[in-house]
Amino acid sequence: MSTKTRGITLVKLGGSVITDKGHAFTARLDTIYRLAEEIHHSIHDCDLRLIVGHGGGSFPHTVAQKHATQRGITGSESCRGIALVQEAAARLNRIVVKALIKSGLNAISIQPSGAAISENSRIVKWDLDVVERLLDCNLVPVVYGDVSIDLGQGCCILSTEEIFRYFAAKLPVERIVIGSNVNGIFDKDPNIFQDAQQIPLITPEKFDQVLCFLGKSTGIDVTGGMRSKVAALLEIVKRKNSIKCSIIDITRPKNLEDALCGRKIIGTTIQG
Numbered sequence: 001m002s003t004k005t006r007g008i009t010l011v012k013l014g015g016s017v018i019t020d021k022g023h024a025f026t027a028r029l030d031t032i033y034r035l036a037e038e039i040h041h042s043i044h045d046c047d048l049r050l051i052v053g054h055g056g057g058s059f060p061h062t063v064a065q066k067h068a069t070q071r072g073i074t075g076s077e078s079c080r081g082i083a084l085v086q087e088a089a090a091r092l093n094r095i096v097v098k099a100l101i102k103s104g105l106n107a108i109s110i111q112p113s114g115a116a117i118s119e120n121s122r123i124v125k126w127d128l129d130v131v132e133r134l135l136d137c138n139l140v141p142v143v144y145g146d147v148s149i150d151l152g153q154g155c156c157i158l159s160t161e162e163i164f165r166y167f168a169a170k171l172p173v174e175r176i177v178i179g180s181n182v183n184g185i186f187d188k189d190p191n192i193f194q195d196a197q198q199i200p201l202i203t204p205e206k207f208d209q210v211l212c213f214l215g216k217s218t219g220i221d222v223t224g225g226m227r228s229k230v231a232a233l234l235e236i237v238k239r240k241n242s243i244k245c246s247i248i249d250i251t252r253p254k255n256l257e258d259a260l261c262g263r264k265i266i267g268t269t270i271q272g
């Protein structure tokens with residue numbers, strides 16, 4: 001199959017996996033380098049057309065919280081916040097892109113704050129022509145949770161899932177893999193409740209039920225925790241029911257590679 005006709009896979013490296021959310025500006029370098037290797041193997045062994053996204057973790061979340069960037073331009077310090085949040089997000093992005101390049105991949109950074117326009121914290125405009133052309137050249141575009149200009153409130157924060165929501169509406173996306181530090185979605189927070197039950201499959205009938213019990217994430221999170229992220233994923237599969245989305249634990253070595261290559265691993269599948 002030619003490069004252009006193959007469907008696109010979107011993969012997210014969660015901020016809680018690639019950084020230590022308890023310590024500001026602390027990247028988990030070993031994990032990032034391992035995940036970069038796994039992505040490299042899967043692209044080569046399983047012939048994927050892949051866009052990588054990654055969360056911000058302890059890089060931009062803390063800065064955004066301090067400046068309340070998610071609430072928009074509210075005072076004279078807000079623009080300083082925009083500058084500092086994009087710097088923090090881009091700093092982690094450089095680390096991820098460097099690891100992907102070191103693994104042998106031709107990764108290239110795409111800066112959401114320099115490309116997207118949002119309204120009510122949702123992307124409404126972003127010319128993805130360049131992303132498609134990069135894919136056609138066998139480059140691996142790398143996007144990330146970032147700050148964005150917002151037509152309503154001045155600025156907002158975009159999660160990687162919101163970026164994926166927009167990409168899935170505009171590009172021939174066939175699969176989304178969300179790499180987390182837990183095995184998918186649970187009916188309670190598995191870090192707190194020992195009897196939390198993992199949900200293997202979420203179909204449209206279960207959407208409302210799932211959103212009800214999903215809480216906010218632990219630690220600082222300006223993008224609304226798991227609830228708003230899963231809401232974005234549900235919206236994607238509702239809109240295009242051909243897209244299969246899975247949430248998996250990528251702290252376990254080989255899980256990401258197996259998932260990307262279509263091998264069955266434990267996690268939650270969301271299907272429309």
Ligand code: IPE
Nearest residue numbers: 015055056057060145159160
């Ligand atoms: C967060 O992006 C972006 C900023 C705070 C600027 P995500 O929402 O995708 O990141 P994680 O996975 O929660 O860290």
